[in-house]
Amino acid sequence: METPILHPIRYVALQTGLKPYLIRTWEVRYDVVCPKRTGNNRRLYSDDDVKRLKLLKMAVDCGHAISSVVPLGNQELQALVAQARNDRQGPEAIGSTASSGPRDMTQHVTAHAVESALARIIQLDPHGLEGVLSEAAVELPRQAFLQSVIVPLFARIGALWRSGELKIVNEHMASAIVRSMLWDMLRSIEISETAPRIVVATPVGHWHELGALIAALSASESGWRSLYFGPNLPSEEIGYAVKKCEAAALGLSIGHCLKDSTLPSELLRIRRSVGHRMPIYIGGEGVVFVRQTAAKIKAVVVDDLTAFRDQLERFMRDVPDGS
Amino acid sequence: METPILHPIRYVALQTGLKPYLIRTWEVRYDVVCPKRTGNNRRLYSDDDVKRLKLLKMAVDCGHAISSVVPLGNQELQALVAQARNDRQGPEAIGSTASSGPRDMTQHVTAHAVESALARIIQLDPHGLEGVLSEAAVELPRQAFLQSVIVPLFARIGALWRSGELKIVNEHMASAIVRSMLWDMLRSIEISETAPRIVVATPVGHWHELGALIAALSASESGWRSLYFGPNLPSEEIGYAVKKCEAAALGLSIGHCLKDSTLPSELLRIRRSVGHRMPIYIGGEGVVFVRQTAAKIKAVVVDDLTAFRDQLERFMRDVPDGS
DNA sequence: TGATCCTGTCAATATTATGTTTAATATTTG
DNA sequence: CAAATATTAAACATAATATTGACAGGATCA
Numbered sequence: 001m002e003t004p005i006l007h008p009i010r011y012v013a014l015q016t017g018l019k020p021y022l023i024r025t026w027e028v029r030y031d032v033v034c035p036k037r038t039g040n041n042r043r044l045y046s047d048d049d050v051k052r053l054k055l056l057k058m059a060v061d062c063g064h065a066i067s068s069v070v071p072l073g074n075q076e077l078q079a080l081v082a083q084a085r086n087d088r089q090g091p092e093a094i095g096s097t098a099s100s101g102p103r104d105m106t107q108h109v110t111a112h113a114v115e116s117a118l119a120r121i122i123q124l125d126p127h128g129l130e131g132v133l134s135e136a137a138v139e140l141p142r143q144a145f146l147q148s149v150i151v152p153l154f155a156r157i158g159a160l161w162r163s164g165e166l167k168i169v170n171e172h173m174a175s176a177i178v179r180s181m182l183w184d185m186l187r188s189i190e191i192s193e194t195a196p197r198i199v200v201a202t203p204v205g206h207w208h209e210l211g212a213l214i215a216a217l218s219a220s221e222s223g224w225r226s227l228y229f230g231p232n233l234p235s236e237e238i239g240y241a242v243k244k245c246e247a248a249a250l251g252l253s254i255g256h257c258l259k260d261s262t263l264p265s266e267l268l269r270i271r272r273s274v275g276h277r278m279p280i281y282i283g284g285e286g287v288v289f290v291r292q293t294a295a296k297i298k299a300v301v302v303d304d305l306t307a308f309r310d311q312l313e314r315f316m317r318d319v320p321d322g323s
Numbered sequence: 324m325e326t327p328i329l330h331p332i333r334y335v336a337l338q339t340g341l342k343p344y345l346i347r348t349w350e351v352r353y354d355v356v357c358p359k360r361t362g363n364n365r366r367l368y369s370d371d372d373v374k375r376l377k378l379l380k381m382a383v384d385c386g387h388a389i390s391s392v393v394p395l396g397n398q399e400l401q402a403l404v405a406q407a408r409n410d411r412q413g414p415e416a417i418g419s420t421a422s423s424g425p426r427d428m429t430q431h432v433t434a435h436a437v438e439s440a441l442a443r444i445i446q447l448d449p450h451g452l453e454g455v456l457s458e459a460a461v462e463l464p465r466q467a468f469l470q471s472v473i474v475p476l477f478a479r480i481g482a483l484w485r486s487g488e489l490k491i492v493n494e495h496m497a498s499a500i501v502r503s504m505l506w507d508m509l510r511s512i513e514i515s516e517t518a519p520r521i522v523v524a525t526p527v528g529h530w531h532e533l534g535a536l537i538a539a540l541s542a543s544e545s546g547w548r549s550l551y552f553g554p555n556l557p558s559e560e561i562g563y564a565v566k567k568c569e570a571a572a573l574g575l576s577i578g579h580c581l582k583d584s585t586l587p588s589e590l591l592r593i594r595r596s597v598g599h600r601m602p603i604y605i606g607g608e609g610v611v612f613v614r615q616t617a618a619k620i621k622a623v624v625v626d627d628l629t630a631f632r633d634q635l636e637r638f639m640r641d642v643p644d645g646s
Numbered sequence: 647t648g649a650t651c652c653t654g655t656c657a658a659t660a661t662t663a664t665g666t667t668t669a670a671t672a673t674t675t676g
Numbered sequence: 677c678a679a680a681t682a683t684t685a686a687a688c689a690t691a692a693t694a695t696t697g698a699c700a701g702g703a704t705c706a
Contacts, residue, residue: 005395005403009693011386015407022654024694029653040662042693065703067652124567126550130510169524169564172553180506183499187453227449230495241492244447332682345665347683352664363673365682388692390663651704660694667688674681 006036006044016053017138023053030070032056055081061141110140110148117153121174122166130177137181142221146214147305150178154210158256175210182213186228189220196248196316198224199241202231202284203252203266211253211284218305219251222312235266239273249279249315251308252299254286264293271297279315283308329359329367337544338464339376340511346376353393355379377461378404384511401461432462433471440476444497445489453500460504465544469537470628473501477533481579498533505536509551512543519571519639521547522564525554525607526575526589534576534607541628542574545635558589562596572602572638574631575622577609587616594620602638606631 013020024043026032033052035043045053055077059069062084069077113136120129137145157174160166200216202208209231216226227245229238242250252270257263267290271280280299282290287301294301302308336343347366349355356375358366368376378400382392385407392400436459443452460468480497483489523539525531532554539549550568552561565573575593580586590613594603603622605613610624617624625631 005399006391008386008388008391011407014386019655020693021656025654028695040693041695042662065652066654124550124564167560167563168556169552169560172556173551176506176551176553180503180510183503184507187503227447228496228499229492230499233491233495237490237492240490241447342666343682344667348665351684363682365673388663647706649704649706652702654700654702656699657697659696661692662694663690663692665688665690668686670684672681672683675679676677 004046006046007050009043009045012045012050012053015050016057018053018057026053026056026066026070030067032070052077058141059084110136110144110152113139113149114153114156117149117174118156121157121170124169124173126173126177129174130181133177133181137185142185142217143305146217150182150210150214154178179209179213182210182217186213186217186220186226189217191220191223191225193225195223195225197227197245198249198251198312199227199229199238199245199247200251200253201229201233201238201241202254203238203263203270204232204234205262205266206253206255206257206286207231208253208255211255212251214305215251215253215281215283215308218309219312222309223316224249224312235269235273238270242274242278247278249281249312250274251281251283254282254284254290257286257289263290267293267297267299271299281308281311327369329369330373332366332368335368335373335376338373339380340513341376341380349379349389353390355393373464374461375400381461382407432459433467433475436462436472437476437479440472440497441479444480444493447492447496449496449500452497453504456500456504460508465508465540466628469540473505473533473537477501502532502536505533505540509536509540509543509549512540514543514546514548516548518546518548520550520568521572521574521635522550522552522561522568522570523574523576524552524556524561524564525577526561526586526593527555527557528585528589529576529578529580529609530554531576531578534578535574537628538574538576538604538606538631541632542635545632546639547572547635558592558596561593565597565601570601572604572635573597575603575605575607577605577607577613580609580612586613590616590620590622594622604631604634 007015009020009023012018012023016023018026027034033045033049035045035049038044052074055074056066056069058081059072059077060066062081064080064084069080072080113132117129117132117136120126120132133149136149140149153174157166157171161168161171198216198219200212200219202212212231213228216228219226227241227247229241233241238250241247250270252267254263263286267282274280276298280297281302282294282299283302283304287294287303291301300311302311330338332343332346335341335346339346341349346355350357356368356372358368358372361367375397378397379389379392381404382395382400383389385404387403387407392403395403436455440452440455440459443449443455456472459472463472476497480489480494484491484494521539521542523535523542525535535554536551539551542549550564550570552564556564561573564570573593575590577586586609590605597603599621603620604625605617605622606625606627610617610626614624623634625634
């Protein structure tokens with residue numbers, strides 16, 4: 001019998017995103033887990049403990065009270081979280097009560113995060129920006145982080161840039177940092193080999209990666225194996241990647257393209273190169289300019305992340321696992 | 324029996340990112356490694372020692388206590404680190420990476436790494452590529468990893484692409500992964516606030532970031548605070564960044580530019596926008612095309628990484644810290 | 647509305663683990 | 677030779693942890 005490796009509390013805090021004092025408080029108040037102790041009374045958590053705490057945090061992030069989810073077993077927690085994720089798009093929940101508790105907090109955190117991130121960007125302070133964003137990333141559920149921090153942040157950067165108040169360097173710095181954060185998140189989602197694969201890219205002439213990365217992340221969270229090939233890819237390259245990877249779908253991200261007249265024909269070529277049966281999802285800010293073409297090539301236009309995930313999960317339900 | 328190469332402590336410190344006194348303290352307190360000694364009692368570390376220290380630092384960075392990871396073997400450490408990296412957030416999925424650790428000579432390791440990396444790139448297997456490269460990164464000193472794996476790898480990718488044997492997607496995939504690895508390395512080097520700052524970028528029209536990232540990494544290893552602003556930056560943006568960040572130097576990376584006739588004039592503009600006293604270092608594959616212009620604007624052309632570091636360290640000796 | 651509960655946060659304190667500095671000495675290096 | 681770097685042992689400084697108790701803002705209920 002090998003001694004299983006036990007972890008100190010700061011490791012657990014890093015893994016779960018919970019603060020150390022909260023972990024202790026939960027133990028004292030609710031008996032969430034019962035870690036062993038070292039000879040000097042330091043807590044030692046097992047992998048199971050870590051897993052349980054992760055699930056509990058997820059449940060709490062979904063709006064459940066900690067006291068109410070503590071008695072549940074791991075499986076029930078898993079189910080609860082999965083259900084909450086599905087429900088989110090169902091009951092509208094646009095402006096009304098539903099779960100106002102965490103939402104208010106979230107509102108506050110996100111607004112603050114965007115503002116102080118912007119301040120660091122203006123100051124060209126990469127270190128500070130990274131600090132602000134990674135704090136927000138642990139503070140918030142991933143979804144909220146992406147939709148309420150990253151997306152609005154870059155919307156504002158774009159606006160400020162167009163009005164001449166921000167320079168390209170500012171945008172570059174922010175992009176580099178966010179890109180690496182998203183990449184790390186993407187990598188940290190382990191997906192089974194047999195999961196259906198989706199190729200994610202942006203068409204030729206489109207350089208903005210962030211939308212594509214967010215799409216890849218969303219797909220991975222929906223259980224797909226995302227293959228990210230980055231920006232500015234010609235149609236035949238996309239077709240090649242899709243075939244080579246035996247992908248089950250293709251995701252395209254379109255940034256704001258004011259005058260890109262080549263895009264429609266490029267989309268036609270993409271359709272031709274991936275074959276007429278391959279599902280194509282198109283999203284991003286510039287999507288409004290290609291609705292017609294999208295319809296012509298039978299691509300699905302997704303107007304936001306929720307719609308995208310919805311499509312992916314529906315698809316997965318029809319064609320569950322390894323083809 | 325060949326005498327294995329042994330290293331003094333400052334080399335080990337450079338490679339691992341640990342401070343010399345910490346290495347000594349760990350030896351005294353925890354018996355982490357047991358280096359040989361010279362006739363005069365200086366420590367001499369083997370490559371295995373270095374590797375072990377690297378792994379220990381990684382484990383500590385993951386939140387483990389040094390005292391608790393010391394008794395673990397290298398293989399266990401590797402597993403621990405991999406687990407910690409993958410497990411952040413999502414509790415499902417128990418990944419198992421079967422990786423044995425054969426100990427070869429550096430020559431052999433690098434050649435093998437480049438070849439198998441190339442194989443993954445051709446197969447469009449991002450996960451595999453990442454595995455190969457990160458294994459090489461622990462196995463090798465950082466310098467060797469950069470100069471003998473990353474640089475040759477991209478040289479070969481470039482050659483294969485020009486000959487039509489590789490597609491753009493392959494290059495994109497490799498770039499994305501390597502970029503994120505380099506970024507992580509860059510971030511993991513801690514530099515004091517007061518260290519002299521260097522702005523690193525590539526001029527307008529030049530999109531290849533890797534050279535610039537490597538330059539930033541080298542500068543950070545030489546004790547500079549690198550500010551990386553990415554590819555394709557117009558001269559006035561570069562000037563702005565340099566001023567805003569109060570940088571003490573500017574590093575430019577030039578990729579292979581066959582027919583870029585605008586580059587010389589752009590360099591002139593850059594010189595004008597940063598002022599005539601600012602040291603400018605120019606490096607990269609395309610450097611051969613701009614020697615004349617470089618001389619005209621009094622920029623220092625560095626032909627390889629060693630030369631670059633040399634310059635930076637010399638500069639630092641003259642103008643040591645703050646001010 | 648006011649009282650009460652839930653829950654995250656923080657403060658004070660004691661202890662331990664760990665990182666950093668110092669001092670004295672010796673060796674290396676330019 | 678002077679300056680930089682190593683070694684050792686000890687001291688010092690920080691940061692992390694545990695424990696207890698308190699507090700505040702939102703949620704809930706009477």
